[in-house]
Structures are given as structure tokens and as C-alpha cells.
Amino acid sequence: MNETNVSKRPRLRAPLELRWRADRRTCELLHLPGGMELNRSAGEILARCNGTRELDDIITELEAHFGAYGLAPDIYRFIDEARRLGWLD
Template identity: 60%
Template sequence: MSSLNAGNGAQSLPSLRTMFRLQWEATQDAYVLLYPEGMVKLNPSAGEILARCDGTRELDDIIDELEDLFGASNLAADVYRFIDHARQRGWLD
């Protein structure tokens, strides 16, 4: 089980670090994560996850929104895994 499930309130409200900016790029037809050294083009699911990481949503609420958006269930493990990856990359607080 991920450390995100440990009940730490700060970790359950993910937010982008201030040096990063997420935006939709029509020319890329994708979300991109911009930072001083460059840009990361995100796949659709990563973009949708990060778009909800604004520091105001609980991780469980983000998962519920994504399951509704994609018409899927049991996305929690995948979302936790991506959030862990994004934190390791330094994208999220």
C-alpha cells in the first residue's frame, strides 16, 4: 500500500510545486507541465490527474472525479502510483 494511504493530511491534498505550471496546449493536443528548464508533455490520464492537484481536493475526491470522467472503477492504485511518481520527480508537494 502506498504511503499516500497513511492518512497524512498534507499528502492527501496534492498540489503542484510553485515552479511548475500546468496548461493545455492545443498545438500539442495535450496537457504540458512547464518549468524553467523545459516542458513535459503529459499523456491524457496524467494531465487529468495533475489538473486536479490544486491543493484543495482530497486524493480520494480526485480518484472519484477521475472514475466518473473515464467511466472506470478501481483507479485508486494507478492514481496513487502516479502521485508517488510525480512526487519523486518533484512536481508535487
């Protein structure tokens, strides 16, 4: 799915919240039946989905954070899937 099909300011849907493990390699998405363990990349994306950041700003920030560029297609796909699963507004 492309940029026009996702919210410009994605937000983690209430009452979901993230809890990072002590080593910050994984996090848990709380308030789902059984919870959901996520890898660091997924957690870093969702942690920035607070409704105040434009999706393009999130992508720019993540590219700088990870020192990698061209992440937009993967982030859009993840956001689309997170929306489909009901994790994002």
C-alpha cells in the same frame, strides 16, 4: 506505495503549471528544463492537484470522468512518482 504515504491534498509545486494543447489530448508541464509533455490521464490527475481536494475525492472524480473504476492503485503510483520527481507538494 499506499494511501498513507501520499499527501491527502496533493498540490502542484510552484512554479510548475499545466498548459493543455488545443485538442486536450496532451498537456505540457511548464517551468521544467525543456518542459515535459504529459498524456491526457497524467494531465487530468495533475490538474486536480491544487491543494484543495482530498486524494480520495480526486480519484472519485477521475473515475466518474473516465467512466472507469478501480483507478486508485494507478493514481497512487502516479502521485508517488510525481512527488519523487518534485512536481507535487
